[in-house]
Amino acid sequence: MSGWLKDKGHLARMAGLFAFGITAFLVFRWLMVPAGFGLYGHYRAGALDDAGARPLHYAGRAACEGCHTDIVEARQGSRHARIGCEACHGPLIKHAQAPTEVKPTRPDGRVLCVRCHETNPWKPKGFPQVKVADHSDSGPCTACHKPHAPKIS
Ligand code: HEC
Ligand code: HEC
Ligand code: HEC
Ligand code: HEC
Numbered sequence: 756m757s758g759w760l761k762d763k764g765h766l767a768r769m770a771g772l773f774a775f776g777i778t779a780f781l782v783f784r785w786l787m788v789p790a791g792f793g794l795y796g797h798y799r800a801g802a803l804d805d806a807g808a809r810p811l812h813y814a815g816r817a818a819c820e821g822c823h824t825d826i827v828e829a830r831q832g833s834r835h836a837r838i839g840c841e842a843c844h845g846p847l848i849k850h851a852q853a854p855t856e857v858k859p860t861r862p863d864g865r866v867l868c869v870r871c872h873e874t875n876p877w878k879p880k881g882f883p884q885v886k887v888a889d890h891s892d893s894g895p896c897t898a899c900h901k902p903h904a905p906k907i908s
Contacts, residue, residue, distance in 0.1 A: 813841050814851035822854065826903055833904035834883070843867055843902070864897030 791800035819840040820827050830836040841847055843862050850857040874884045885891075891899075899907060 811848050812846035814846075814848040816840050818851045819844075819847070822851075829901070829903040831904075833906065835903060835905055862902075864895035864902065868896040868900070868902075 789799045789801070792798070794800040795803075816839045823840075826840075844859060845862070847857075847859055850859050869887050872884050872887070874886050878884055
């Protein structure tokens, strides 16, 4: 054996190593990439169905407003009008689907308000906030403020 091919054993081993590596990669990829991957982009298409199958918790403001037109009226012109119903009332899709069977409890007219309105220097300046301890006694805020239209005068 002579000339440039005299050491071809090295090349054969190298080629074998590459062939093994590439095969291993292809097998691994075939095992690990889930079905539907790449159908709509760089994600698993079935994830959309999985997300769609999860139970809903919120009905959305439009649903509430369809039935509770009196509350819509009460909120009109108030600064609370833009807040979603379920931000205060919690997730209520079960009530929206069967209003008389699932009756929601009324939110606590103090705990709820304090959650958003207690003074906190991190809140934007224009956001209405009070030092709760100075502003009121320990009773409900709703003794003075109507929850759907809280401005008093
Ligand atoms: C399909 C019509 C309908 C939809 C949609 C609906 N409600 Fe109701 N809701 C009712 C009816 C009717 C009652 C009265 C139930 C009763 O007294 O048995 C009620 C009662 C309530 C009560 C209790 C009132 C009380 O007197 O204590 C609250 C609070 C309430 N709904 C909030 C909501 C919110 C928030 C939504 C949106 C997530 C919503 N509702 C969606 C019809 C509806
Ligand atoms: C800022 C918080 C807040 C938002 C936003 C809010 N509510 Fe209320 N809601 C309350 C509180 C607190 C009560 C309980 C009042 C009480 O116990 O006197 C209440 C009571 C109710 C009641 C019982 C009847 C009544 O007139 O008091 C209904 C029905 C109701 N809300 C529906 C709605 C609907 C529908 C929306 C959205 C259009 C909504 N609420 C938005 C805080 C809120
Ligand atoms: C989810 C948060 C949230 C909750 C809960 C909440 N509020 Fe508010 N409230 C707001 C926001 C946001 C504004 C002002 C919006 C804006 O910038 O116009 C506001 C405004 C107000 C104002 C000023 C009204 C005006 O016209 O100047 C009062 C008073 C008030 N809320 C009282 C209450 C009371 C009482 C409760 C409990 C029944 C309550 N809020 C519950 C978010 C909340
Ligand atoms: C004894 C009656 C009374 C009670 C109880 C009460 N407030 Fe007030 N609150 C007022 C009055 C009066 C104002 C003056 C502004 C107005 O007309 O709304 C006011 C104003 C506010 C404002 C607006 C501040 C601003 O800078 O615009 C917020 C927010 C507020 N209250 C939250 C609360 C919260 C939260 C509670 C419960 C912890 C509560 N209030 C309990 C009477 C009361």
